[in-house]
Amino acid sequence: MGGPLGVAVRVRFAPSPTGFLHLGGLRTALYNYLFAKQHQGRFILRVEDTDQNRVVPGAAEGIEGMLEWAGIPPDESPRQGGPVGPYQQSQRLSLYRKATDMLLEKGAAYRCFCTPQRLELLRKEALRSQQTPRYDNRCRHLSTRQVAEKVSQGAEHVVRFCLEEGSEPFCDLIYGWSRHEVASVEGDPVILKSDGFPTYHLANVVDDHLMGISHVLRGAEWLVSTSKHLLLYKAFGWDPPRFGHLPLLLNKDGSKLSKRQGHVFVEQFAQDGCLPEALLDLITDCGSGFAEKRMGRTLKELTAEFDVGRVERHSALLDLEKLPEFNRIHLAQQIGEEKQRRVLVAEVQALVEQVYGDRLEDSGVAEKGYVEQVLLLRKGHISRLKDLVMPKYAFLWIRPSVPREELQTVSAQAEEIGRLVLGLLERQAAAWTAEELGRDLRQLQEQIKGTQYSSMMKLLRLALSGQQQGPSVAEMMVSLGPREAGTRIQRALCS
Template identity: 40%
Template sequence: MLLRLRLLSQQKGSFKRFLSTPARVRFAPSPTGQLHLGGLRTALFNYLLAKKTEGQFILRIEDTDQTRYVEGAVENLVKALDWAGLTHDEGPGKGGPHSPYYQSQRTELYSTHAQQLVESGHAYRCFCTPERLTKTRELRQKQGNYIAYDKHCSYLSDEEIKENLDKKTAFTVRLRTPYEGSTEHKDLVYGNINFSNKTIDDTILIKSDGYPTYHLANVVDDHLMQVTHVLRGEEWLSSTPKHILLYKALGWKPPLFAHLPLLLNPDGSKLSKRSGDVHVEQYIAKGYLPEAINNFVALLGWHPSNSSESLFTVKDLIEQFDIKDINHSGAVVDHQKLDWINKHHILKRAETKEGLHSLVDILKPFVTKSYQHLEGTSQAYRLDNDYLAQVIDTIKERIRNISDIPHLCSYYFKDPDYSSSDALALKKKLKQPALDLISTQEFKDKVSTIEPFETSTLKPWIYELAESKGLNPNHVMMALRFKVTGSRVGAGVAETMQVLGRDTVMSRLNKE
């Protein structure tokens, strides 16, 4: 970190975490693409704090950098947040008492406050050309000075400023940072933090195109929208002293700040697009449940101190969320843990009829995409909701994601490929006497007539028959698994036979 940040303490419990009144928090993404996993975590923590205190969750769009604007990004952001259940109380599509919630529509406000800062001496106009700024930055870097700007325009006389304005010379507005002393604040995660003012650049507040930078726009908006807590990523920690100075210069009380730990790859590097799945839309497309993603994301840097549990619903998260339980160590994004969490939320949903059918709604597009050729045929019933519900109910203990079913359990939708590597690997483990038994006419005749064709009758009959022939029932079950599914992955054999139905099972038993 360029700022020589000094932690004065880690006193996590020494000051108030929550206001006695409802908290007003905001999530302020830029419409530059898809919602990053880190962005979802920021939104989630803000949402949890708002709901914990019966406050308001505000969505505000930072679109002042028009060069990075992506068409449809706002709609996609809202859609992703709604999918996760993080519905905003104020913001795009809903309005609110502090409209508009697009920063590009609030530029006059920023210009007015920037002018006030210039008039009060807390900011100044900078007329330096891009060429001079580049040369200055390169020279200062060679000298070992990490402050890029040399305050050149802060020393201009009134006459020089007027001359530049008369010539309509392009300018930015910069914060006048005091050179002596330090700026301190109490972070709700890091504790007391002190920044030497010598390490704080005269940051730009208004760009030459008239649009504000993040620093000015967020300070103005957070104040005017009465934001009480700012929860944001650790990467903004070094910007906090600039914001504190702005609040002081404008005569406003700053909100409480909490900076969230970085998200890391398993190797300790910062999570990036090159790391694989980093956007919420990618997890949606892969069939993950929203409650599982929320659960997983919440545990990236937070865990309730009074619980050893790892599985939480959003209701649980609201009840147990406390900023004091956020740590400042980097949080590793472990997809194996996500899969484990997702599996358990699948099981939770499947406990009720409504939950099971909601899982069918997730599964159906994956199945239809893979087995579209079944539509209009005698096998079309395999795409029906009732059949898919049986499939999920049977296989739920063996999968980590609903989207696993079409490729891991393809035997529910098409005949097995006995020449596949999976089938051949299973075949090597089979016992010949067991294979011989299920090939007998006696066995097939019983399968074709047994009533009802259900697990409760099939399973005990198979066990009794195997034992009467002096065979290990498990060997017979494995032979049946090979003939009926051609796969090592699956639920109980009898349960699978019931879902497939008598006709399908008989057809597969009769295959050579």
């Protein structure tokens, strides 16, 4: 069972398909992806679905879909295929059986016939004695004849690995030198269950070897198990990969990210209109692995700047309240790039059609040029594209219906204000700014006796948007353009 691949950098993300991909899993996947791409290596997705009782239908496909949404698609996976498939552990059972037979032949593993009832009694007795529950390795001492007799009788059994005393230290890429004397605190672990499915300890060792994995970057919760896994590598006679254990990703208050919290699932962020680049930037910014902290890193920059040696040992505190600001920065970057902006224009057009539909009238508000102008004007002011179809920005897409009588209740000089503003709009160039227009509107108001500036702004806002609140009147006019702004004011005065 030799590894089929060479020594090139190959890393893997190996989630269990028990639900949606959460932020902690996304960060683990991202760090693996960055490490692989930095070394011109391969990023592999392997689905560890050996615990069939916890498998959620569709979860594996959903996880891979979210990696693709995030812009970090695997090079090899259940969907992509590859040279060392299958990439789903439930389809690799014959390989684990073969590996188990190797250990049985070497005397490094044995069949255990202890019943669940006996194991439960051992556990209760240990707790009663205030000791850590552990298996007493009873079946390790069965003779060959006793084992053969039980097998011939069809006795149900598992296979356990013989833990050796004196595990060797290993140098973790993040935590440095480490060693755990597992044999002194644990009983021999089960590596193959009675149903023929392997446990994590066997499956991940066999698969990492057969898939040619060079570096294992996984959660810090597996650090104490690494000595056990190294004993398995030694028993097989295989060279182990390098290990690096990533600290936990925690809430801002230091509490654990819980899968019960809906806001930790990547799918939810995608549905809410979050940019994948912003989410990746946030989960790396709150942790470590980079020489400096700064907002706005693209995936290309994350890849170039990532240094696994800079990943710190303490847990990373995730402040999701910062996400809108990260999203605003990345959205502004994308609006500023012509190629990306074309993609955004199409997305906004789809959103506008979805939200406003036949209320758009025939005003050209869904045309590419107008939408692109809106994006450029709102650049730096919005955090999500979805913000543009919120009620406060409805004026961008639909013409309000405001009767003249309503305008006159705001100001008795409604017609004079309208006449002067229409004249101003006719003289304005297309390249006006909100600051310039705001100054001109202030000067215009000074020409109208008996009209306060606030009343004039309220009247114009009503005519332009039909709303009492929203962006400044100058911003509205600049966003709409002089022609459309004038059409709306004239329409309100004549209605």
